Amino acid sequence: MGFFNKIAEGLKKTRDKFFGNIKTLFAGRKLDDEVLEELEEIMILSDMGVEATEDILKELKERYKKENSDDPLLLLRDIMVEHLKDEPLSFNPDKKPFVILVVGVNGTGKTTTIAKLGKLYKDKGHDVVFAAGDTFRAAAIEQLKEWGNRLGIDVIAHTHGADAAAVAFDALNHAVAKGRDIVIIDTAGRLHTKQNLMEELKKIKRVIQKVIPDAPHETLLVLDGTTGQNGIIQAKVFKETTDLTGIVVTKLDGTAKGGIAFAINQELDIPIKLIGVGEKADDLQIFDPKTYCNALLGIEEK
Numbered sequence: 001m002g003f004f005n006k007i008a009e010g011l012k013k014t015r016d017k018f019f020g021n022i023k024t025l026f027a028g029r030k031l032d033d034e035v036l037e038e039l040e041e042i043m044i045l046s047d048m049g050v051e052a053t054e055d056i057l058k059e060l061k062e063r064y065k066k067e068n069s070d071d072p073l074l075l076l077r078d079i080m081v082e083h084l085k086d087e088p089l090s091f092n093p094d095k096k097p098f099v100i101l102v103v104g105v106n107g108t109g110k111t112t113t114i115a116k117l118g119k120l121y122k123d124k125g126h127d128v129v130f131a132a133g134d135t136f137r138a139a140a141i142e143q144l145k146e147w148g149n150r151l152g153i154d155v156i157a158h159t160h161g162a163d164a165a166a167v168a169f170d171a172l173n174h175a176v177a178k179g180r181d182i183v184i185i186d187t188a189g190r191l192h193t194k195q196n197l198m199e200e201l202k203k204i205k206r207v208i209q210k211v212i213p214d215a216p217h218e219t220l221l222v223l224d225g226t227t228g229q230n231g232i233i234q235a236k237v238f239k240e241t242t243d244l245t246g247i248v249v250t251k252l253d254g255t256a257k258g259g260i261a262f263a264i265n266q267e268l269d270i271p272i273k274l275i276g277v278g279e280k281a282d283d284l285q286i287f288d289p290k291t292y293c294n295a296l297l298g299i300e301e302k
Contacts, residue, residue: 007285008295010277014258018046019296023073031064031072039076047228048259052266056083077293083262084289085271089218089246091124097175097183099208099215103201103242104222105234106189109250109276111140113222114184115147116284117248117274122151126181131171132157133164133204136188144186151281154180164188164200165207172211185216198241205242218245220273225252225260232260235268246273248284253277258296261287 008015021042029035036057043053059079060072069075090098100117104110111134118128130148134140138160148155156171168185175183187204188197208215221244223231238244247270252258261272272287294301 010253046259047257049263052262080293087271089273100218101216108224110222128182130155131185248274250276
């Protein structure tokens with residue numbers, strides 16, 4: 001299955017329930033106030049958020065008149081693409097080891113995302129190491145070890161309840177000694193003990209920098225796409241204490257609320273770098289705004 005087809009299939013629910021209706025809405029109609037009102041409802045119901053919706057529709061109305069557009073669907077697509085920050089994850093990093101810290105609450109698919117991300121780097125020829133830093137959940141350590149066995153990736157782990165910063169420290173020293181390319185560090189996600197969690201993340205970062213002063217080079221927040229606006233509230237908590245460089249939105253194949261990507265960009269000003277559109281190891285996809293918007297609106301470019 002091609003890159004576009006995989007994302008289009010993963011976003012089928014949101015396209016069928018919401019965005020696919022936009023194509024029908026535009027068919028044979030002018031972009032008048034009635035159409036704009038219906039469009040606004042579709043966008044807000046898709047979890048796009050009021051602010052992002054209003055900004056996109058205001059621009060659509062202005063440019064439709066100004067540019068004398070004869071295809072409002074393509075114009076809308078172009079505006080939607082412009083509203084999504086495009087800062088792709090580097091798969092040929094100039095640092096070695098390149099350190100990626102992965103954060104997020106439990107249940108977002110964080111550990112599985114780490115495994116899939118490791119596969120993406122491994123498939124591009126990089127030597128990857130996992131650090132099982134979610135020592136709060138014994139299952140997370142075992143899960144990452146299982147993925148490591150399956151993918152042929154070394155996992156540095158301590159016992160359940162161990163100091164997560166010590167795991168990160170050992171993983172980085174291992175990577176430096178062995179000349180490894182990429183280190184991906186898992187972390188705990190118990191948001192109900194917010195203060196403890198945030199202090200732990202700060203400690204992990206301090207310890208990482210004792211080994212590699214400019215690390216982590218990426219700090220990715222994993223958000224469950226099915227949680228909608230609640231996910232944005234979670235993200236704000238992490239943004240307060242962690243220098244987030246990107247967001248991974250998971251489980252987009254299981255939700256009809258694909259508009260959440262726009263709300264994330266609008267409210268958090270953090271780029272989406274990866275999206276999860278299925279359960280398989282290769283269902284973590286690099287986020288490309290144009291491909292994403294084409295898939296939402298059902299536009300297949302020749």
